[in-house]
Amino acid sequence: MRGAVMKVVRRQRRELPVLLLSLCASKVMAAGEFWTFTPPASQIARQIEGLHSYLMIIILIIFFAVFGVMFYAIVRHRKSLGHTAKPFHENTTIEILWTLIPALILLGMAWPAASVVLAQKDSRGAVMTIKATGFQWFWAYEYLDFGFGFKSKLATPQAQIDNHHTGGESKNPHYLLEVDRELVVPVGQKIRILTTANDVIHSWGVPALGVKQDAIPGFIRDTWFKAEKVGTYRGQCVELCGKGHAFMPIVVKVLSEPDFKRWIADQQAHAKAMQDDPNKVWSAVELIARGRQVYEANCQTCHQPNGKGGGPFPALAGSKVATGAKADHVHIVLNGKNAMPAWSSLSDVEIAAVISYERNSWGNQAGILQPSEVKTARGAK
Amino acid sequence: MHSPSIASTHLHTPGEHHAEHQTGWARWLYATNHKDIGTLYLWFAFAMFITGGVMALCIRAELFQPGLQFWQPEFFNQLTTLHGIIMVFGAIMPAFTGLANWMLPLMLGAPDMAFARMNNWSFWLLPPAAALLLISLFVPGGAPAGGWTLYPPLSAQAGMGMDLAIFSIHLLGLSSIMGSINIITTILNMRAPGMTLLRMPLFAWTSLVTAYLLIAVAPVLAGAVTMLLTDRHFGTHFFNAAGGGDPVLFQHIFWFFGHPEVYIMALPAFGIVSQIIPTFARKPLFGYVSMVYATCSIAILSFMVWGHHMFAVGMPATAQLFFMFLTMLIAVPTGVKVFNWIATMWQGSMTFETPMLFAIGFVCLFTVGGFSGLVLSIAPIDTQMQDTYYVVAHFHYVLVAGALFSLFAAVYYWLPKWTGYMYHEGRGKLHFWWSMIWFNVTFFPMHFLGLAGMPRRIPDYALQFTQFNSLATVGAFCFGLGQLLFLFNVLHTIRGGVGPAPAQPWEGGNTLEWEVPSPAPHHTWESPPDIAMVRRGLIAQAVYHEGEDEA
Numbered sequence: 001m002r003g004a005v006m007k008v009v010r011r012q013r014r015e016l017p018v019l020l021l022s023l024c025a026s027k028v029m030a031a032g033e034f035w036t037f038t039p040p041a042s043q044i045a046r047q048i049e050g051l052h053s054y055l056m057i058i059i060l061i062i063f064f065a066v067f068g069v070m071f072y073a074i075v076r077h078r079k080s081l082g083h084t085a086k087p088f089h090e091n092t093t094i095e096i097l098w099t100l101i102p103a104l105i106l107l108g109m110a111w112p113a114a115s116v117v118l119a120q121k122d123s124r125g126a127v128m129t130i131k132a133t134g135f136q137w138f139w140a141y142e143y144l145d146f147g148f149g150f151k152s153k154l155a156t157p158q159a160q161i162d163n164h165h166t167g168g169e170s171k172n173p174h175y176l177l178e179v180d181r182e183l184v185v186p187v188g189q190k191i192r193i194l195t196t197a198n199d200v201i202h203s204w205g206v207p208a209l210g211v212k213q214d215a216i217p218g219f220i221r222d223t224w225f226k227a228e229k230v231g232t233y234r235g236q237c238v239e240l241c242g243k244g245h246a247f248m249p250i251v252v253k254v255l256s257e258p259d260f261k262r263w264i265a266d267q268q269a270h271a272k273a274m275q276d277d278p279n280k281v282w283s284a285v286e287l288i289a290r291g292r293q294v295y296e297a298n299c300q301t302c303h304q305p306n307g308k309g310g311g312p313f314p315a316l317a318g319s320k321v322a323t324g325a326k327a328d329h330v331h332i333v334l335n336g337k338n339a340m341p342a343w344s345s346l347s348d349v350e351i352a353a354v355i356s357y358e359r360n361s362w363g364n365q366a367g368i369l370q371p372s373e374v375k376t377a378r379g380a381k
Numbered sequence: 382m383h384s385p386s387i388a389s390t391h392l393h394t395p396g397e398h399h400a401e402h403q404t405g406w407a408r409w410l411y412a413t414n415h416k417d418i419g420t421l422y423l424w425f426a427f428a429m430f431i432t433g434g435v436m437a438l439c440i441r442a443e444l445f446q447p448g449l450q451f452w453q454p455e456f457f458n459q460l461t462t463l464h465g466i467i468m469v470f471g472a473i474m475p476a477f478t479g480l481a482n483w484m485l486p487l488m489l490g491a492p493d494m495a496f497a498r499m500n501n502w503s504f505w506l507l508p509p510a511a512a513l514l515l516i517s518l519f520v521p522g523g524a525p526a527g528g529w530t531l532y533p534p535l536s537a538q539a540g541m542g543m544d545l546a547i548f549s550i551h552l553l554g555l556s557s558i559m560g561s562i563n564i565i566t567t568i569l570n571m572r573a574p575g576m577t578l579l580r581m582p583l584f585a586w587t588s589l590v591t592a593y594l595l596i597a598v599a600p601v602l603a604g605a606v607t608m609l610l611t612d613r614h615f616g617t618h619f620f621n622a623a624g625g626g627d628p629v630l631f632q633h634i635f636w637f638f639g640h641p642e643v644y645i646m647a648l649p650a651f652g653i654v655s656q657i658i659p660t661f662a663r664k665p666l667f668g669y670v671s672m673v674y675a676t677c678s679i680a681i682l683s684f685m686v687w688g689h690h691m692f693a694v695g696m697p698a699t700a701q702l703f704f705m706f707l708t709m710l711i712a713v714p715t716g717v718k719v720f721n722w723i724a725t726m727w728q729g730s731m732t733f734e735t736p737m738l739f740a741i742g743f744v745c746l747f748t749v750g751g752f753s754g755l756v757l758s759i760a761p762i763d764t765q766m767q768d769t770y771y772v773v774a775h776f777h778y779v780l781v782a783g784a785l786f787s788l789f790a791a792v793y794y795w796l797p798k799w800t801g802y803m804y805h806e807g808r809g810k811l812h813f814w815w816s817m818i819w820f821n822v823t824f825f826p827m828h829f830l831g832l833a834g835m836p837r838r839i840p841d842y843a844l845q846f847t848q849f850n851s852l853a854t855v856g857a858f859c860f861g862l863g864q865l866l867f868l869f870n871v872l873h874t875i876r877g878g879v880g881p882a883p884a885q886p887w888e889g890g891n892t893l894e895w896e897v898p899s900p901a902p903h904h905t906w907e908s909p910p911d912i913a914m915v916r917r918g919l920i921a922q923a924v925y926h927e928g929e930d931e932a
Binding site: 034035036037038044045047048051052055056059062063066067069070073074077078079080083084085086087088089090094095098099102103106109110113114116117118120121122160161162163171173174175176177195199200201203205207210211212213214216217218219221222223235236237238239240241242243244245246247339 | 446447448449450453454455458522526527528532534535538621622623627628629662663664665666667668669670671693694695697698701702705706709710712713716717719720723724726727728729730731732733741744745748752755756759760761762764765767768769829832833834836838839840841842843844845846848849
């Protein structure tokens with residue numbers, strides 16, 4: 001026990017407040033050091049942690065000084081000890097002093113904080129710009145300097161999340177903090193992040209990199225980070241954005257410069273290969289197979305894999321929309337309705353495919369749809 | 382003892398010259414007596430406190446383990462939203478208005494509130510407002526699920542539950558404004574002769590400043606939600622970028638209301654504590670005048686710091702610095718208050734009855750909340766903490782340990798005056814220690830969760846947050862359970878307690894409310910207290926020096 005404490009002391013000698021807190025929480029700490037900042041991986045994050053430690057030292061000194069006086073009074077100046085009250089009730093000198101001294105202490109806090117604010121807000125001189133768009137409920141990234149982009153969605157299987165009856169599947173170590181495609185950036189470079197949103201306000205933040213920036217529909221904001229170490233850093237959407245708020249993680253994978261170059265080349269080649277020919281006429285089998293992928297990636301969380309729906313989400317099997325007029329079906333997918341978000345960010349091919357899949361699954365037989373029809377519907381809107 | 386006003390009260394049998402003195406349900410429905418209305422407010426606030434508390438426990442139950450156990454995420458968001466709105470507008474604010482109603486006329490030597498019938502109206506707006514909020518749970522789409530801050534565009538997406546909440550907020554705002562008008566007029570016009578503004582009890586001061594804050598900002602909130610309503614239904618685009626509006630505009634308007642609102646919930650608590658600590662330290666309040674100045678400076682500063690709630694929306698560096706510096710500055714007058722309370726205790730002759738325990742608990746925990754507020758005021762740190770559990774911990778330290786503990790202190794302090802009986806001291810202390818311990822078990826770990834980056838308002842979380850969440854849930858259930866003890870204590874006191882209370886149950890209390898019998902008769906101060914009585918109280922409060930000219 002003593003040895004463990006000494007280890008903590010050595011490691012964190014400069015962080016007295018953290019140490020004290022750690023002693024209070026030593027039992028919980030044994031289960032993992034999840035009680036303070038994630039280890040900083042950028043200069044700004046380190047400065048923030050430093051500011052916090054500096055503040056905690058001042059605060060703890062004030063805390064013990066002030067409450068020392070109070071508890072001394074509570075212990076000694078009590079009636080049960082026969083202490084009689086001295087009815088003094090003002091002292092101009094001391095009242096001026098305890099107004100001025102705190103003001104000076106604040107000045108000592110404001111000065112270093114201001115310089116961090118200025119550094120944090122200075123997004124000039126970035127080597128590349130990535131646009132992060134918040135959707136209900138995932139992130140889409142565009143590498144503006146390289147001309148490609150992708151969506152980044154929660155990779156935790158629904159079965160791990162749902163444990164209301166069974167206790168659920170056992171959970172990954174990165175439960176809720178894992179995505180199907182990470183944001184990849186090079187190490188040691190200033191990366192500018194532009195944030196915006198498709199529907200409601202989201203917030204893009206990664207604690208280890210010291211960034212957090214709201215993503216506001218209709219507006220573009222920016223922030224930046226420079227990761228100092230290769231590795232994977234995790235964050236979550238931090239502005240309430242509806243029912244999927246807990247399920248839109250942010251994962252940043254920091255690669256070395258050559259690895260990043262190779263990754264970019266791969267991505268560009270891949271994007272080119274994946275590009276759908278807009279004039280191709282698809283066969284029903286092709287469309288439905290492609291649609292199934294789109295459905296599994298985007299729709300089945302709410303409408304369920306069996307198309308039976310759940311909660312506020314209607315069943316698609318045998319539904320009026322999925323078996324009625326195609327135009328209505330396209331309209332809902334493009335524009336959303338009630339709790340269903342608009343899916344206009346999907347490509348024409350993807351929308352045509354998923355609609356075709358929905359109209360020809362779970363007993364539905366309502367015909368397929370070509371991408372060109374979606375294109376027309378989009379234009380008409 | 383010479384007290385003509387009380388004697389005159391006793392000359393009349395009830396109903397003899399007050400035709401309106403009803404009994405049964407009519408007494409409460411048509412109530413115009415400040416004591417009846419105060420009682421109504423307090424019971425309403427308690428009912429809402431229990432309702433909001435049960436919602437909090439539903440939230441904590443879901444968060445006991447990672448994964449979705451009890452609620453779907455949409456309903457979880459409804460719970461967090463309603464919990465916030467109900468606790469702020471249904472529990473804390475009406476409780477303070479109720480206290481002001483009950484105690485201000487007694488403390489100022491006034492026969493009643495200035496506008497007795499408007500007082501009835503301002504109370505009876507509350508139950509329909511609460512009903513609208515609760516009904517929203519059962520309409521299509523459910524209750525509002527956008528958080529108590531109701532940020533659009535999320536709130537613009539919601540179902541009709543949001544409209545009900547908006548109307549509810551309109552009613553609550555109307556009620557607050559009427560209550561405030563009443564408080565201000567009573568304080569400015571109905572003080573006993575010899576009680577100048579700078580000589581009235583500090584609870585009256587903080588109530589006065591709070592009432593002004595409310596009149597200033599309740600219409601701002603009403604405006605914001607009305608704009609939201611027209612955005613939702615009448616095609617305006619105040620907050621919709623597609624129509625030329627700006628979602629962030631709502632946040633500016635909301636927090637221009639919302640930050641002073643924080644002090645609307647904190648200032649009356651300062652007033653209560655400033656009455657209780659001198660009583661049990663048997664000493665006059667230290668630094669009365671600087672307390673008044675501190676109250677006013679906090680109120681004024683509260684209008685200039687709303688931007689610190691929005692450090693993550695992407696405001697320019699200059700704006701961040703402006704809001705950061707002003708926010709930090711609030712620590713100065715708040716510090717002055719804490720130092721004054723401690724100086725009041727210093728060299729006192731203290732006893733530790735339940736009201737004093739809660740008052741000291743308030744000073745300790747509110748200071749912790751103040752410190753975490755100072756941490757949050759530093760913009761770069763706030764960038765990390767924004768919308769994490771650190772913020773949840775911070776505002777629960779100021780609102781539960783601040784507002785709620787001061788309310789408990791006030792209830793135990795004035796319960797003998799209200800009921801005519803003494804509460805059971807042992808059970809009162811048990812309630813204090815139980816609340817104190819479990820409050821900290823519930824909310825202190827949330828600081829760690831926030832530092833480690835757990836976002837607020839999520840129904841499910843990553844595995845590393847499990848231990849602290851489980852701990853907080855255990856704490857919350859114990860804390861919640863303890864409040865049944867509070868209810869029991871109050872009911873027990875109403876039904877006789879441990880025996881009748883004298884007019885002055887506390888050795889050190891000197892303000893005017895202790896001059897009337899316990900329980901306070903239905904009508905008091907029909908003629909103002911005599912000047913000697915007022916002066917006696919003022920000397921004890923150190924705001925009147927013997928031989929000084931009467932103002």
